[in-house]
Structure formats: C-alpha cells, structure tokens
Amino acid sequence: MSTGYHPELIQRAFIDFVGTRVHPFWSLMSPKLRLLAKHRLGDNLVALQFETNYAFRQQSGNNWDGGQHLSLIVPIDGVRHQRQYSIVGLPQQPLWWHSKKAHTLTIAIKAQGLISQHLTQQAALGDVFECSTPSGSFILPSALDDSAPMLCIASGSGITPMLGLITQALKNGRTVTLLHYNRTPILTSFWSVLASTYPAFRYHLIITKDSSTYLASSRHLNTHSLLSLGLPLEQTQVYACGAQELLSSLYQAASEIDLDDVSLRDNITVERFGSSDFGYSKEQSAADIVERTISLRARQRQFTSDTTLLAGAEKAGIRLPYGCRQGICHLCRCQKISGQVKNIQTGSISSDGFESIQTCITVPLTDVVLDV
Numbered sequence: 001m002s003t004g005y006h007p008e009l010i011q012r013a014f015i016d017f018v019g020t021r022v023h024p025f026w027s028l029m030s031p032k033l034r035l036l037a038k039h040r041l042g043d044n045l046v047a048l049q050f051e052t053n054y055a056f057r058q059q060s061g062n063n064w065d066g067g068q069h070l071s072l073i074v075p076i077d078g079v080r081h082q083r084q085y086s087i088v089g090l091p092q093q094p095l096w097w098h099s100k101k102a103h104t105l106t107i108a109i110k111a112q113g114l115i116s117q118h119l120t121q122q123a124a125l126g127d128v129f130e131c132s133t134p135s136g137s138f139i140l141p142s143a144l145d146d147s148a149p150m151l152c153i154a155s156g157s158g159i160t161p162m163l164g165l166i167t168q169a170l171k172n173g174r175t176v177t178l179l180h181y182n183r184t185p186i187l188t189s190f191w192s193v194l195a196s197t198y199p200a201f202r203y204h205l206i207i208t209k210d211s212s213t214y215l216a217s218s219r220h221l222n223t224h225s226l227l228s229l230g231l232p233l234e235q236t237q238v239y240a241c242g243a244q245e246l247l248s249s250l251y252q253a254a255s256e257i258d259l260d261d262v263s264l265r266d267n268i269t270v271e272r273f274g275s276s277d278f279g280y281s282k283e284q285s286a287a288d289i290v291e292r293t294i295s296l297r298a299r300q301r302q303f304t305s306d307t308t309l310l311a312g313a314e315k316a317g318i319r320l321p322y323g324c325r326q327g328i329c330h331l332c333r334c335q336k337i338s339g340q341v342k343n344i345q346t347g348s349i350s351s352d353g354f355e356s357i358q359t360c361i362t363v364p365l366t367d368v369v370l371d372v
C-alpha cells in the first residue's frame with residue numbers, strides 16, 4: 001500500500017549546493033540576479049539591468065506588478081548589506097536596452113550611500129547578487145473595474161516605481177497624470193513615447209531651476225499646484241514616492257483642499273518599502289495595557305498605553321494636526337515636555353525630557369506632558 005511519501009532520490013538542497021559551487025548564478029532555490037548592463041539616466045540616477053536566474057523565475061512566476069520592489073543583498077568588504085530597490089517598468093517592457101536576453105529586470109539607483117555607490121560604481125558586469133522576489137503594496141488595486149483617474153507624484157529617484165505603475169494603469173485604460181519634481185530633466189523621452197502611445201497620459205516635469213516648468217508659479221507642491229491640474233480630486237487616486245518634504249507638502253495640501261464628504265488624504269498611497277501596517281494594540285495583551293495621564297492644552301486626559309497620542313487626543317475630543325497617520329509626513333510633530341513615549345514603528349523609546357515627537361506613531365510609557 002502506498003503511503004504517499006516519495007523521498008527525493010537526490011535532494012534539491014544538495015543539487016543547489018553543488019550547482020552554486022560550479023557557478024554562483026545557478027540555483028534551484030535562491031533567487032539571484034546577474035548584472036548585465038549599466039545605463040546613466042542623468043542627475044546621478046543609474047539604471048542597472050540584471051538577468052534573473054531559474055529560482056527567481058520559478059518563485060515569482062517571472063512576473064511582477066508595476067510599482068513593486070525587491071531586496072538586494074550586496075556583499076561589501078565581507079559584510080552582507082541588504083537594500084530595497086524599486087523595479088523599473090513591467091516584465092518585457094522595452095526600456096533603454098537592446099538585449100537578447102529574455103529574462104531581465106531593471107532597477108534604477110541614485111548613486112549615493114554605501115550600497116548604491118557600490119552597485120553603480122564598483123559592481124562589475126557579470127557580478128551575481130542574491131535577492132528576494134518582487135513584493136510591495138505600491139500597486140494598482142486589484143478590482144478590475146477600478147477606473148478612477150490616477151495622479152502620480154514623485155521627486156528625484158522616487159520616480160523609479162512610477163514607470164511600471166503608470167504603464168500598467170494606462171494599459172488598464174485609466175487616465176494618468178504625472179508630476180515629477182527634479183533638479184534636471186530626466187526620462188523625458190520615455191514619458192513622451194508613453195504620451196504619444198496613450199492619449200490618457202499627461203505629464204508635468206517640474207525642474208527646480210526652470211520657472212517656466214512650475215505649476216501655479218510654484219516649484220513646490222502645494223494646494224494651488226494640485227488644483228491647477230483640474231482633476232476631479234474626489235475620485236482621483238494619488239500615488240506618491242519621494243522625499244520627506246514632498247510627502248509632507250502633499251498631505252498638507254490634501255488637508256487644505258475642501259472636498260464634499262471625502263478627504264483627499266484617504267485617496268493617497270505612499271511607497272513605504274516593505275513597512276507593514278502597524279497595529280500596536282495587537283502586540284499587547286490586555287494585562288499589559290495601563291492608563292496614563294497626558295497633559296495637553298492645559299488639560300489632563302487619561303490615555304491607555306495601547307493608544308497613540310494622536311488617536312487618544314481625538315478620542316478625548318481634542319483635535320491635533322495630522323496628515324498621513326502613518327509616520328510619513330511629519331505633520332503631527334509636536335514638542336513633548338516630559339514623559340517617556342515609544343515609537344511603535346521603530347520600537348525606540350524616548351528620553352524623559354524635552355523632545356520633538358510624532359503623535360501618530362507614539363504611545364505613552366509614562367505620564368506625558370505635550371506642548372500643544
């Protein structure tokens with residue numbers, strides 16, 4: 001009688017072990033990338049094209065969504081460093097390469113920081129890197145009938161996930177507007193090809209030193225520049241990736257724009273490179289949750305230690321400034337005069353004294369006095 005157990009005569013792990021010693025790129029189990037080409041895009045941004053190995057193709061289905069990223073492991077001086085990079089474009093999408101290789105993937109990197117400088121300057125063609133399979137939630141919603149207009153906003157190298165995301169949205173029949181804030185013009189031919197292929201695509205490249213490119217006479221994102229686009233903002237889905245200042249400006253503008261019944265803030269998706277939604281209360285058992293006294297606006301309120309200072313204040317009927325409620329925009333920042341708080345994203349615990357904190361991602365560990 002068959003037991004249903006069929007042992008492998010030769011274990012895959014053993015084949016993998018031997019194969020990797022014959023050639024570091026060969027693996028049945030570990031996704032890897034081999035560097036094929038480098039292409040300078042301008043403004044310190046370099047595109048790297050890789051060949052994907054068998055394990056990568058098997059585990060990813062040789063596919064990814066526009067906007068996703070992967071982790072790359074980069075050994076430097078004997079130390080294995082890990083960093084996440086957005087994948088540029090979609091599978092099989094023509095970019096800057098005329099390659100005969102069928103299975104390729106491209107990332108674009110700003111040449112700053114140890115790992116990125118190593119990849120753009122020291123890494124040689126043919127070098128092999130371990131990697132993850134593509135992941136990330138900076139993607140289009142899965143509902144096929146979702147036809148809301150999209151507004152994509154990026155600054156600097158935050159443009160890299162947008163190439164795939166925008167192409168995929170246009171292929172799905174959506175209307176897309178792109179704002180890219182940058183010091184110099186880059187990727188202009190890519191966007192102009194896309195605009196001539198898809199009439200539903202509009203783009204504005206705002207170049208820092210060229211006032212003729214500004215929106216609503218401003219080189220920065222603000223309420224006027226958003227309104228000047230003439231988009232139906234109630235229905236528009238906003239995707240943003242870029243510097244802290246850009247994200248703060250976006251949430252600030254979103255909070256100033258008055259829409260009927262909806263908040264533009266709720267329509268914003270931000271690329272956060274693998275950080276997951278947080279739920280601090282889930283980490284604590286009921287026995288761990290204790291009451292704290294928070295002093296703010298010259299009043300004292302009772303908070304529980306599983307509630308962020310922002311949520312606790314709102315529950316107590318006190319409105320504090322906020323934007324994203326996710327630790328991204330810093331609009332909720334205020335001064336803590338005394339007391340210890342914990343950042344629920346990083347786990348770091350503050351000192352007992354005067355300090356600037358983000359109320360949307362901090363919970364009280366002791367009684368706290370805020371300067372608001």
Ligand code: FES
Binds near residue numbers: 327
């Ligand atoms: S509300 Fe955006 S960081 Fe707190």
